[in-house]
Amino acid sequence: xxxxxxxxxxxxxxxxxxxxxxxxxxxxxxxxxxxxxxxxxxxxxxxxxxxxxxxxxxxxxxxxxxxxxxxxxxxxxxxxxxxxxxxxxxxxxxxxxxxxxxxxxxxxxxxxxxxxxxxxxxxxxxxxxxxxxxxxxxxxxxxxxxxxxxxxxxxxxxxxxxxxxxxxxxxxxxxxxxxxxxxxxxxxxxxxxxxxxxxxxxxxxxxxxxxxxxxxxxxxxxxxxxxxxxxxxxxxxxxxxxxxxxxxxxxxxxxxxxxxxxxxxxxxxxxxxxxxxxxxxxxxxxxxxxxxxxxxxxxxxxxxxxxxxxxxxxxxxxxxxxxxxxxxxxxxxxxxxxxxxxxxxxxxxxxxxxxxxxxxxxxxxxxxxxxxxxxxxxxxxxxxxxxxxxxxxxxxxxxxxxxxxxxxxxxxxxxxxxxxxxxxxxxxxxxxxxxxxxx
Amino acid sequence: xxxxxxxxxxxxxxxxxxxxxxxxxxxxxxxxxxxxxxxxxxxxxxxxxxxxxxxxxxxxxxxxxxxxxxxxxxxxxxxxxxxxxxxxxxxxxxxxxxxxxxxxxxxxxxxxxxxxxxxxxxxxxxxxxxxxxxxxxxxxxxxxxxxxxxxxxxxxxxxxxxxxxxxxxxxxxxxxxxxxxxxxxxxxxxxxxxxxxxxxxxxxxxxxxxxxxxxxxxxxxxxxxxxxxxxxxxxxxxxxxxxxxxxxxxxxxxxxxxxxxxxxxxxxxxxxxxxxxxxxxxxxxxxxxxxxxxxxxxxxxxxxxxxxxxxxxxxxxxxxxxxxxxxxxxxxxxxxxxxxxxxxxxxxxxxxxxxxxxxxxxxxxxxxxxxxxxxxxxxxxxxxxxxxxxxxxxxxxxxxxxxxxxxxxxxxxxxxxxxxxxxxxxxx
Numbered sequence: 077x078x079x080x081x082x083x084x085x086x087x088x089x090x091x092x093x094x095x096x097x098x099x100x101x102x103x104x105x106x107x108x109x110x111x112x113x114x115x116x117x118x119x120x121x122x123x124x125x126x127x128x129x130x131x132x133x134x135x136x137x138x139x140x141x142x143x144x145x146x147x148x149x150x151x152x153x154x155x156x157x158x159x160x161x162x163x164x165x166x167x168x169x170x171x172x173x174x175x176x177x178x179x180x181x182x183x184x185x186x187x188x189x190x191x192x193x194x195x196x197x198x199x200x201x202x203x204x205x206x207x208x209x210x211x212x213x214x215x216x217x218x219x220x221x222x223x224x225x226x227x228x229x230x231x232x233x234x235x236x237x238x239x240x241x242x243x244x245x246x247x248x249x250x251x252x253x254x255x256x257x258x259x260x261x262x263x264x265x266x267x268x269x270x271x272x273x274x275x276x277x278x279x280x281x282x283x284x285x286x287x288x289x290x291x292x293x294x295x296x297x298x299x300x301x302x303x304x305x306x307x308x309x310x311x312x313x314x315x316x317x318x319x320x321x322x323x324x325x326x327x328x329x330x331x332x333x334x335x336x337x338x339x340x341x342x343x344x345x346x347x348x349x350x351x352x353x354x355x356x357x358x359x360x361x362x363x364x365x366x367x368x369x370x371x372x373x374x375x376x377x378x379x380x381x382x383x384x385x386x387x388x389x390x391x392x393x394x395x396x397x398x399x400x401x402x403x404x405x406x407x408x409x410x411x412x413x414x415x416x417x418x419x420x421x422x423x424x425x426x427x428x429x430x431x432x433x434x435x436x437x438x439x440x441x442x443x444x445x446x447x448x449x450x451x452x453x454x455x456x457x458x459x460x461x462x463x464x465x466x467x468x469x470x471x472x473x474x475x476x477x478x479x480x481x482x483x484x485x486x487x488x489x490x491x492x493x494x495x496x497x498x499x500x501x502x503x504x505x506x507x508x509x510x511x512x513x514x515x
Numbered sequence: 516x517x518x519x520x521x522x523x524x525x526x527x528x529x530x531x532x533x534x535x536x537x538x539x540x541x542x543x544x545x546x547x548x549x550x551x552x553x554x555x556x557x558x559x560x561x562x563x564x565x566x567x568x569x570x571x572x573x574x575x576x577x578x579x580x581x582x583x584x585x586x587x588x589x590x591x592x593x594x595x596x597x598x599x600x601x602x603x604x605x606x607x608x609x610x611x612x613x614x615x616x617x618x619x620x621x622x623x624x625x626x627x628x629x630x631x632x633x634x635x636x637x638x639x640x641x642x643x644x645x646x647x648x649x650x651x652x653x654x655x656x657x658x659x660x661x662x663x664x665x666x667x668x669x670x671x672x673x674x675x676x677x678x679x680x681x682x683x684x685x686x687x688x689x690x691x692x693x694x695x696x697x698x699x700x701x702x703x704x705x706x707x708x709x710x711x712x713x714x715x716x717x718x719x720x721x722x723x724x725x726x727x728x729x730x731x732x733x734x735x736x737x738x739x740x741x742x743x744x745x746x747x748x749x750x751x752x753x754x755x756x757x758x759x760x761x762x763x764x765x766x767x768x769x770x771x772x773x774x775x776x777x778x779x780x781x782x783x784x785x786x787x788x789x790x791x792x793x794x795x796x797x798x799x800x801x802x803x804x805x806x807x808x809x810x811x812x813x814x815x816x817x818x819x820x821x822x823x824x825x826x827x828x829x830x831x832x833x834x835x836x837x838x839x840x841x842x843x844x845x846x847x848x849x850x851x852x853x854x855x856x857x858x859x860x861x862x863x864x865x866x867x868x869x870x871x872x873x874x875x876x877x878x879x880x881x882x883x884x885x886x887x888x889x890x891x892x893x894x895x896x897x898x899x900x901x902x903x904x905x906x907x908x909x910x911x912x913x914x915x916x917x918x919x920x921x922x923x924x925x926x927x928x929x930x931x932x933x934x935x936x937x938x939x940x941x942x943x
Contacts, residue, residue: 094770155590331533
């Protein structure tokens with residue numbers, strides 16, 4: 077007989093979901109009020125409810141909430157949180173605009189590649205040479221994997237966070253905004269491929285070549301044949317099915333892709349992300365459907381995942397100032413220098429380059445997803461994970477104000493900055509007018 | 516350390532969700548194509564994937580998917596539970612308190628006759644033919660008898676609304692009467708069921724009075740003070756918050772009410788349903804939000820619950836022709852006679868009364884939810900549960916065609932008389 081939840085377990089499960097959802101969303105909204113990404117508040121909710129605070133102050137309450145009934149209700153909650161992160165990555169995939177990458181790719185490439193290679197190299201080197209300073213458990217025989225992970229973690233940029241900051245600064249559709257977004261997309265994309273390769277390499281020490289080719293093969297497959305197939309499926313579905321049918325198809329495709337990648341040994345979220353890219357690229361995917369998925373995932377399911385992070389790790393006992401400082405320093409230094417040089421190379425002014433560099437420096441939810449997976453796969457330990465989360469929060473907090481500062485400094489000479497190349501999309505002219513009216 | 520799912524469990528969990536979601540929605544869409552409620556297809560999906568078919572033919576892969584990692588299935592069950600809670604929440608939106616107040620008197624006789632008659636008949640049947648239906652003898656016959664009465668008296672609001680919509684008579688006089696009567700029925704039915712669950716929990720005869728009052732008090736408080744508070748909250752929220760926050764707010768209120776009722780010992784879906792009624796009644800609850808919730812729940816989460824019903828029970832092994840026949844006969848007889856008499860009492864013609872009676876006769880997803888809960892609470896056993904489901908499916912299938920037939924006859928016979936069928940065009 078199939079096991080199911082008993083009545084007490086259901087009650088406990090419902091309480092967990094309610095408490096976490098309410099706390100996460102309340103704090104998330106508070107952060108949003110202060111123009112910060114809601115994800116910070118959601119993580120904070122987990123820290124407050126988790127072993128760091130509630131578990132220390134009121135251990136009895138904490139245990140009766142989260143570890144009662146042999147932990148079965150929490151497992152059920154964890155399933156919900158997993159669906160949350162898969163759907164969130166799926167939606168993040170919508171934001172990657174392949175057409176724009178193709179169009180602006182060359183210009184954005186130098187920002188993106190420099191912003192990827194530099195942090196990757198620096199992160200790799202830092203771990204390689206200062207391994208003992210960062211990792212408490214020095215028994216790692218193989219330094220390559222933690223070093224590669226670290227490089228990747230430092231090189232990912234938070235697409236959604238940047239988009240939000242650009243939107244708040246009202247430069248989302250300007251030249252800089254477009255460049256930063258495209259560069260971030262490429263970064264994200266390559267970063268996830270890199271991470272999938274690392275996860276694959278971890279499984280077997282000898283099969284690194286096969287695993288790399290598998291990840292790349294899957295990526296190429298989804299982006300070519302898969303994309304074409306998805307487009308055709310959506311074309312037919314759009315003609316014959318109701319909006320409800322379309323939602324199911326989209327979610328089913330996402331789940332299938334997630335299952336397939338998880339089965340291949342890459343994490344499920346990578347498959348969900350790729351499928352999101354493929355589906356978001358199809359012009360038969362209605363805007364309204366995207367909005368329904370977006371609202372539900374961002375407001376109900378995804379917060380559960382981010383709060384669950386804080387529940388897993390004790391942020392107080394695992395807080396190591398040295399590690400946090402090292403990670404923060406390398407992360408900011410590498411990304412700022414790399415992305416800064418890249419934007420100078422693509423012909424921007426000094427102040428514009430600073431603005432781009434700080435924009436690219438902001439990490440976000442994907443950084444944390446990456447960290448969680450690495451923690452789960454035992455590539456990193458808790459203090460490093462805490463360091464990554466703290467680093468993410470700080471880079472997000474500094475990005476907005478600093479970008480605003482450097483753009484303001486640039487404005488006296490802003491005539492050249494607002495000079496838009498003729499072949500960039502029409503929407504940019506709106507951005508142009510925004511900048512000219514501002515100056 | 517809080518326990519979490521391992522990587523294999525996550526993979527297994529994802530496979531379970533994908534397989535069930537895709538099968539359920541596929542069959543659901545096929546049913547919808549043939550103008551039948553999708554819920555029938557979703558239940559069939561569970562039967563196909565469950566021990567009845569897939570488990571018998573391919574026991575190896577069945578075990579690998581659903582049983583090998585018990586915690587993965589537990590996680591899925593959590594998801595399915597969320598699904599049914601959110602579905603009942605949405606079902607609550609459909610109950611229109613204003614319309615009940617307005618049309619209440621007219622609909623009352625249909626509704627009450629359609630409730631009391633099946634309840635009495637169901638109760639009497641179980642009380643006197645207990646051994647025929649239940650394989651396990653029980654000392655206390657009154658709880659199964661009460662459950663049976665309740666199960667027979669509930670009408671499927673959403674199914675009727677869909678049928679009426681397909682027949683293009685949702686806003687006619689008959690359509691309105693049926694809908695209002697079904698709403699009242701639903702509402703009273705759930706209160707009854709909550710009381711039964713409470714009676715069972717306490718087990719003793721002395722605790723029954725306090726548990727009944729608890730259910731009633733919660734209902735009354737939520738529908739008066741709670742309604743006012745929720746309305747005020749939504750009014751403030753609508754002014755200051757984005758649509759995203761409103762969604763969270765609605766879901767949080769639903770969860771809180773669900774947790775509270777589950778804590779009281781009534782099932783959580785009752786709380787979700789009541790909160791749905793209250794929120795749906797507020798005029799500060801935006802249409803778009805309702806849309807988003809509706810689409811996501813109906814298309815993604817709720818199918819998981821209906822499919823999970825088929826997964827739990829072996830429909831082949833528990834198929835008992837005698838029980839099914841008895842249940843089907845009593846259910847149809849009681850409801851059709853009861854609602855028919857009620858309709859005649861409220862002054863409708865003979866053919867119109869038939870239309871209403873067959874409309875009220877169709878059961879739906881809520882019947883199945885009720886059955887699943889009763890099975891879980893061990894009020895009924897598997898064969899009876901299978902009987903309830905088959906009865907539900909058959910009453911749904913016959914409602915549309917029979918109603919159409921009697922409407923045709925009604926229109927023929929009333930050609931001479933001037934029909935005042937547009938008097939009650941209340942917006943729904």
